[in-house]
Amino acid sequence: MRLTRTFDDRMIAMWKQGRGVGGTFSGRGHEAIAVGAASALHASDVIAPMHRDLGSYLVRGVTPERIFGNLLGKATGVSGGRDANLHGMGDLSLGIIGFVSHLPMSLPVTLGAAIAFQQRGEPRVALTFVGDGGTSAGGFHETLNMAAVYDAPFVLIVENNQYAYSTPLAQQMRDPEIANRASAYGLPGVAVDGNDVEAVLDVTRIAVERARNGGGPTLIEAKTMRMLGHAIHDGAEYVPDELIAEWEARDPISRYGAKLLDLGINPLRLARIDSDAYTRIETAVNAALEAPLPDPETVLEGVYAQ
Amino acid sequence: MTNENSGFNDVSYSPDRVMTYLEAIREGLRSAMSADEAVCVLGEDIGGDFGGAFKVTAGLAEEFGDARVRNTPLAELSFVGMATGMALMGLKPVIEMQFADFISTAFDSIVQFAATNHYRWGAPVPWVIRAPSDGGISSGPFHSQNPEAWFVHTPGLKVVAPGTPADAKGLLLAAIADPNPVIYFESKPLYRSLKGEVPEAPEPVPIGVANVIREGSDVSIITYGTQVQESLTAAAELEEEGYDVEVLDLRTVKPLDWDAVFTTVEKTGKVLVVHSANRLVGVGGEVVAEISERCFDALDAAPVRLGALDTPAPFSPPLEEAYRPSARKIADAARTLARY
Numbered sequence: 001m002r003l004t005r006t007f008d009d010r011m012i013a014m015w016k017q018g019r020g021v022g023g024t025f026s027g028r029g030h031e032a033i034a035v036g037a038a039s040a041l042h043a044s045d046v047i048a049p050m051h052r053d054l055g056s057y058l059v060r061g062v063t064p065e066r067i068f069g070n071l072l073g074k075a076t077g078v079s080g081g082r083d084a085n086l087h088g089m090g091d092l093s094l095g096i097i098g099f100v101s102h103l104p105m106s107l108p109v110t111l112g113a114a115i116a117f118q119q120r121g122e123p124r125v126a127l128t129f130v131g132d133g134g135t136s137a138g139g140f141h142e143t144l145n146m147a148a149v150y151d152a153p154f155v156l157i158v159e160n161n162q163y164a165y166s167t168p169l170a171q172q173m174r175d176p177e178i179a180n181r182a183s184a185y186g187l188p189g190v191a192v193d194g195n196d197v198e199a200v201l202d203v204t205r206i207a208v209e210r211a212r213n214g215g216g217p218t219l220i221e222a223k224t225m226r227m228l229g230h231a232i233h234d235g236a237e238y239v240p241d242e243l244i245a246e247w248e249a250r251d252p253i254s255r256y257g258a259k260l261l262d263l264g265i266n267p268l269r270l271a272r273i274d275s276d277a278y279t280r281i282e283t284a285v286n287a288a289l290e291a292p293l294p295d296p297e298t299v300l301e302g303v304y305a306q
Numbered sequence: 307m308t309n310e311n312s313g314f315n316d317v318s319y320s321p322d323r324v325m326t327y328l329e330a331i332r333e334g335l336r337s338a339m340s341a342d343e344a345v346c347v348l349g350e351d352i353g354g355d356f357g358g359a360f361k362v363t364a365g366l367a368e369e370f371g372d373a374r375v376r377n378t379p380l381a382e383l384s385f386v387g388m389a390t391g392m393a394l395m396g397l398k399p400v401i402e403m404q405f406a407d408f409i410s411t412a413f414d415s416i417v418q419f420a421a422t423n424h425y426r427w428g429a430p431v432p433w434v435i436r437a438p439s440d441g442g443i444s445s446g447p448f449h450s451q452n453p454e455a456w457f458v459h460t461p462g463l464k465v466v467a468p469g470t471p472a473d474a475k476g477l478l479l480a481a482i483a484d485p486n487p488v489i490y491f492e493s494k495p496l497y498r499s500l501k502g503e504v505p506e507a508p509e510p511v512p513i514g515v516a517n518v519i520r521e522g523s524d525v526s527i528i529t530y531g532t533q534v535q536e537s538l539t540a541a542a543e544l545e546e547e548g549y550d551v552e553v554l555d556l557r558t559v560k561p562l563d564w565d566a567v568f569t570t571v572e573k574t575g576k577v578l579v580v581h582s583a584n585r586l587v588g589v590g591g592e593v594v595a596e597i598s599e600r601c602f603d604a605l606d607a608a609p610v611r612l613g614a615l616d617t618p619a620p621f622s623p624p625l626e627e628a629y630r631p632s633a634r635k636i637a638d639a640a641r642t643l644a645r646y
Contacts, residue, residue, distance in 0.1 A: 046395070079427050088426035097394060098427045102418045108384035109419060112391020119346070119373050119397070126391070139414075142384035149379060303461050305430035305485035 001031040001197060001253050004055035006277040007064055010285055011071060015232045021073045024085040027052040029195070029227035030159055032252035033129070035059055036200030037157050037222075040208050041095075041127060046113045048097035048106040048128035051086050052159060052226075056129075060094045064284030065291075074291040081294035082302070103134035107143035107156065114147070114154040114211075125211045127155040127204070133164025135181075136172055144219065148185040153211035155204065155218050159194065161226035166238045179221035187219055194222030195252040224252075323504055328497040330471035330504045331362050331436070334478035335400065337508040339370050342398065345482055346374040348385060349402030349436075353377035359404050360438060360497060382408055386415035386435065390423070390487075393433045398482055406439035406491060407451040420487040421462035430485040434478070439467075439491045440532045440582045441619050442630060450619035450626075452531075452583035457489050458560045458592070464513055465560040467491040469534030471502035473557055476511025483510055493532040500535060514558045516566035522552035524644045526570040527636065528593055529580040530556040537580055539633035540640055549644040559589050567593060568601045575606035576643045580631050585613030607646040610639055 008028055014020050027034060034055030038047055049056035057067055062078060070077030071085055079088035083098070090098025097113065099106045110128035117124040134140060135158055147154045158178050162169050169176050182189025188210075192203045200222055207218035225247035229236035257270055325333065338345045347363055353375050357364030367375040378385040382403065389399040403409050409416070412435075420431045441450025457463045464486050468474040474492065481488035519534060520541055527537045534555045541551035554570045556562060571577055577597060579590035590611040597609055612631045620626050 083426040090423075090427035090429055092394065092429050097391070098423070098429075100418050100422065102414045105387060105414055105419050108387025108415065109391040109394070111384070112388035112393070113395045114391070115388060116392045116395035116397050119392075139383050139387065142379070142381035143387070146379055146381060146384055146388065302425045302428065304464075305424045305432075 001035050002273050002277045003058055004031045005253050006281045010281050022084050023231045024071055025051040025231050026228040027054045029225050031055050032197035032200050033159050033194045033222045036197040037204045039201050040204035044124050046095045046126045048110045050099050050129050053129055060096055064281055065287045068284050068288035069291050072288050074288055075294040076291040104130040104137050104139045107139055111143050111147050111152055111154050114152040118152055123212050125153045125208045129157045129159055132160040132169060135178055144185045147217040148187050151216040155207045155211055157220045157222055160221055161224050163226050165230040182219040187217055189219040191221045194224035195250045197252055197256050324501050325471055325504050326498050327471045327474050327500045330474040334475040338479055338482045345398045347400045348376040348378055350378055350380055350404045352402050382412035383415050386412040389433045390420045390431050393431045394429055398432050400434045403435055403437045405449050406437035406453055407448045409437055409453055417460045421460045431487050432485045433487050434481045435489045437489055437491050438494045440493050440495055442495050444621055444623055446621040447618040454491050454559055454583055455588050458589055464488040466558045467531035469531050469555050472504050473511050475504050479508055480510035480513050495532050514561045514563055516557055516563035517555045519555040520553040522550040524550045525576045525640050526552045526574045527578045527580055528554045530559055532582050533580045533631055536633040537636055540636035543637045544640055551640055571597050571601050572604040575604055577609040578640050578643055580612045580636055582630055583613055584616055585611050586616045588613045607643055610643060612639055
């Protein structure tokens with residue numbers, strides 16, 4: 001989580017200085033979900049993160065250099081300059097499926113991965129994420145319904161961060177308890193504090209192991225708050241200050257740090273985690289800045305697999 | 307071919323290998339599924355004893371099991387997306403779109419996710435969508451469409467449209483073997499009306515290779531899908547009038563076999579492009595544009611396009627006849643060109 005936040009802070013600073021390329025998305029406030037959920041999976045499982053889930057990529061082993069390279073459109077980025085910010089960062093060698101902007105398109109694709117595992121009798125699970133906004137799209141319903149019909153080893157985490165761009169939850173749905181929808185599909189649905197990394201890890205692990213053991217899919221709703229705008233350009237003036245202040249007090253990283261101190265961790269060890277994260281991200285940013293841009297001669301390459 | 311207008315004079319004709327266009331598709335599916343356990347089929351109503359709205363998959367569930375012949379809920383967007391995930395994990399799904407008209411429901415899964423995937427992060431998506439298309443049989447606005455131009459316009463997809471039983475099998479085998487998402491437009495009007503000889507061996511017909519299905523020297527008809535047969539009928543009619551018409555069956559509309567196109571244009575100098583799909587911004591427009599840019603000097607007359615009108619596909623027979631190309635309209639257009 002610390003590495004994720006440090007990366008995110010560094011990214012935002014750079015974009016605000018006008019040194020970024022294109023737009024970018026912050027995952028501030030989502031770290032416990034992205035990290036906790038990804039930590040519940042085995043290496044052989046598959047995950048399809050979205051644009052708030054930087055931490056999932058880091059947990060799966062995508063290096064900060066490759067991610068920052070992707071943000072800057074470098075040849076060394078995960079997509080080699082083909083796709084923007086955290087988009088297009090699929091890497092099957094790490095069990096990651098890249099997403100598209102059309103949420104919730106990762107849902108059926110991830111279900112397909114689960115179906116492949118089930119069809120071949122492999123003890124593997126596929127997990128993906130969507131925001132509260134994506135739950136209004138038809139693919140959300142279609143995928144949960146099919147996952148239930150096929151009893152697929154599939155886990156969906158809804159990151160309910162209260163806003164779909166500028167539209168608050170009350171203008172998106174009548175019942176704000178998204179986990180309630182699971183019963184309509186005959187699935188277990190569970191809501192969890194999305195700012196508590198251990199809680200996210202626990203509920204995800206239960207869902208993942210149930211899926212692995214033939215118990216079928218689960219819908220998890222992780223309640224959180226999008227702490228910054230929809231994307232870097234968005235000041236999010238439409239979000240009440242009190243709401244941000246309320247969630248700032250529940251910041252997943254400060255909160256987990258405080259818990260660890262309560263449990264008696266040496267404060268120097270926590271400080272060391274912070275300084276290591278800083279050094280790691282500075283190294284990555286410098287490497288990404290120095291990395292080459294893609295050769296325009298290669299623009300046609302890769303449209304088709306050979 | 308048993309169609310006497312085919313222009314084939316096949317010396318190795320074997321009656322026991324004559325089958326309908328639909329049977330050839332089924333044979334292609336069965337052959338691919340027997341050879342490779344990764345090949346599976348999915349779609350609405352295709353499983354069990356029912357075997358699909360057109361019975362293309364009849365018998366496959368019994369032979370290969372329900373997991374590999376998977377019935378889906380009515381959810382095109384997501385079962386195509388699901389096939390993408392299956393393909394990413396090493397399966398080779400063949401999706402039956404019950405009617406090509408319904409493919410619009412799955413648009414995001416096709417053009418946004420599957421088509422862009424390899425370019426964006428390098429993972430191939432080897433699925434096939436079988437899309438039963440075309441009309442002329444009073445099926446109305448939502449069971450008659452030819453939406454191939456949407457997909458030809460989309461980078462990352464391949465698009466094929468067989469016009470004969472042999473190509474129906476061979477192109478399906480090639481589409482399944484291809485590591486890219488392929489949309490396979492099969493002709494509903496040809497399903498049971500067209501019979502032809504189909505090789506027993508599982509030999510793919512290569513994607514991107516057109517076929518001169520009838521040789522001629524006066525006019526070239528460039529076409530694909532259902533209109534191959536209509537064009538052959540028109541060519542036979544014109545032969546009786548003394549005109550020698552060449553018919554080039556594109557077979558694949560993306561990637562298109564430009565060498566074959568330019569070769570026939572250089573041979574005859576007169577081109578008629580025909581497809582069942584709407585003429586406006588259709589594949590024919592692109593073919594004629596490329597011909598104009600790249601072999602203008604070979605032309606003896608302005609190229610002509612025949613396609614459906616810019617209306618929804620009408621239901622009532624006289625309206626539908628007015629709407630879509632036919633052998634009669636092709637013969638008229640080709641005759642005018644030949645006389646030019």
